[in-house]
Amino acid sequence: MLVAPHVSAAAARNTQAAPCLHHRPAGPDFRTYEGGAAYAREPREELFLLAVGNFVTQQTFYESGRERDARYTRLVRELAVEDPVWTAGLLRWLRGEGNMRTASLVGAAAYVRARLEAGASGGPSNRSVIDSVLQRADEPGELLAHWTSEYGRNVPQPVKRGIADAVRRLYSSRSLLKYDTASKGFRFGDVLNLVHASPDPDKPWQGAIFRYALDRRHHPEQALPPASDRLLTAHRALMALSVDERRAVVTGPDGAERLAAAGMTWEAVAGRLQGPMDAAVWEAVIPSMGPMALVRNLRNFDEAGVPDEVAAQVAARISGAAEVARSRQFPFRYLAAHQHAPSARWAEALERALGHSLANVPALPGRTLILVDRSDSMFWDTVSERSTLTRADAAAVFGAALALRAEQADLVEFGGSSAQVPFQAGEPVLDVLKRFHSLGGTDTTKAVRKHYKGQDRVLIVTDEQAVYYGPRGPAEPVPAEIPVYTWNLAGYQPAHGPAGPHRHTFGGLTDAAFRMVGLIEAGREAAWPWTAGPADPVAATAPPDGAGAASSP
Known part of the structure; x- marks a missing residue:
């Protein structure tokens, strides 16, 4: 995602045509975490890079999870009032193409809270923003759990109505079996009680599902699935068997079909068999996974x-x-x-x-210098708190993929020192990864100066926390007319160099950002991903906060 054409911050806030933004010199006390001269990002750029490079509560090398979450919430709250169209677009995109589930839910709650406190009314409705980030059937309950823990038990009507809109889209017999479990803080029945969602008129079966969800929550010993729902009745019949009988069904000749007909996930099978998941059980479960x-x-x-x-x-x-x-x-x-x-x-x-x-990684023409950060901070940070994969490895994946697809590329790893990484056209990405090393500190400028030999462009995959003290950032050795693309994996606040003509910053953990390289070099206007169509498609299709109030099931 492009975040750096040369537009002033004031102008950027008054237009949807350009993403942003000058990196502003921020005074002598504002530096990278390694002590290098730093540049302050415009708020929209800072929020975008933080959102796509951060998993909520994730500890990083330079910031605690609490510090990053507080910075994220503060930025969402500020921009929800100052630039609601842009912020709503970001949150919707995060949950969709960005595939960042928790960040979008937390951000939507912060968006609504800030606008209610400020009495703001322009831009996308609070209701539509809540609805837009709920894309899986357990998420209405997760958003309610977050709201009540963060802001208290008083849930505003726009939040309830947005959740009710999502409930009508998402609640079904299959999603009930998968997500309405005792481990959830808010069960389907709890959500229905709180938001009073009415069934979708186009889903005549949904009213019975809502009633069954309420019974499962409040009268589980009496709850009976709708007789007309074959999935729920088949599931109940399978659960009524003893453990030995259930295992015999699963490992029988039609075990895979029986499990599919009963909507059994592999997690449910593992929990219900009360025994080992041996080869026969996995064979029955695998077709449904x-x-x-x-x-x-x-x-x-x-x-x-x-x-x-x-x-x-x-x-x-x-x-x-x-x-x-x-x-x-x-x-x-x-x-x-x-x-x-x-x-x-x-x-x-x-x-x-x-x-x-990696299908969107472009085949870049001409000569390309690709610099992959292998400094200590890149190895300390993992791509998520549930993963053991480091940002250093994630950076190497994309650097290698770019090099393998480019017409002619110099692939370089850098830290305190730097060196070329050899590769051959057509070889697997995973083979190239074996040639990367850990290289200590982060001297980006020295690596650029050593390896820039008149290439047509420079790409730097990094967390931007470089040791540098010059006025033009790590790309200073590169002529001003040569494009330099920084791909930021971490979303830290300090930027390692100024933005401007031919200096661009991307962010995130997918290859979607690289699409923009081709657009920029083809002379096409590069915009935020969610501004390619109507300015506010959510607000255009969803009712305002006070319209169409949902009724009790």
């Missing part, structure tokens, strides 16, 4: 001794281009799976899947 559930369980398949013919079916599914696109997973998920899967039978499939997930 989604692609990323398969990827997460490759080690379990090997430990259970799943036969090679079944493993071949799994490999074919997880490496299919359509499945990879549908899963919307970050490329580093496949790298993490490759690092932790114990057997070689998954390696080729994961390599293909990783390649598909």
Whole structure:
């Protein structure tokens, strides 16, 4: 995502045509965390880079999870009042193409809270923003849990109405079985009681589902699924069996069909069998599993001794281009799976899947210098608190992919020192990754000065926390007319150099940002991803906060 054409901050706030923004010199006391001269980002750029580079509550090398979350919430609150159209677009995009679930929910709550406190009324409605970030059936409950823990039990009507809109879209018999579990702080019945969602008129079956959800929550011993719902009745029949009978059904000749008909996820099967997930059980469950559930369980398949013919079916599914696109997973998920899967039978499939997930990395013409940050902070920080994969490895994935697709590329790793990383056209990305090292501190300028030899462009994949004390940032050795693209993985507040003509900053953990390189060099206007269409598609289709109040089920 481009975040740096040369537009003044004041002008940027009054237009939707250009993203932003000058990096402002911020005085002698404002520096990178390594002590280098730093530049202050315009608030929209700071929020975007933080949102796409941060998982909520995640500890990083230079900032605690609490500090980053507080900075994120503060920026959302400020911009929700000052620039609501842009902020609503960001939150909607985060949950959609950005695939950042928790950040979008937390941000939507902060957006509404700030606008209610300020009495703001212009821009997208609070109700529509809440609705736009709820894309999975457990998220209405998660948003309510966050709101009540952060802001108290008094839930405003716009929040209730936005959640009710989402409930009508998302609640079904299948989502009930998957997400309405005792581990949730807000069950489906709790959500329905609080927001009073009425069934969707176009879903005549939904009223019975709502009533069953309420019974499951308040009278579980008496709750009976609607007789007309074959999924729920099949699930109830399977759960009525003893553990031994249930295992016999699962491992029987039609076990896979019975599990699918009963809407049983692999997690539910593992919990209900009260015994080992052996090869026979996995064989029955695998046909119903989604692609990323398969990827997460490759080690379990090997430990259970799943036969090679079944493993071949799994490999074919997880490496299919359509499945990879549908899963919307970050490329580093496949790298993490490759690092932790114990057997070689998954390696080729994961390599293909990783390649598909990098489909948007462009084939850059001419000569390209690609600099990959391998400093200590990149190794200390992981891409999420639940992952062991470092930002250094994530940076190497994209750097290697860019180099392999470019017409002619110099791939360089840098830290306190720097060196070229050898590669050959057509070889797997994962093979190139084995040639990267850990290189200590972050002297970006020295690496640029050493390796810039008249290339047509420079790309730097980094957390921007460089040791530098000059007036033009780490790209100073590069002529002003040569484009320099910084891809920021961490979203820290200090920028390592100024923005302006031919100096651009991207962010995030997917390859979507690289689409903008081709657009910029083709002379096309680069805008925020969510401003390509109507200025506010959510507000244009959703009712305002006070309209269409939902009724009790």
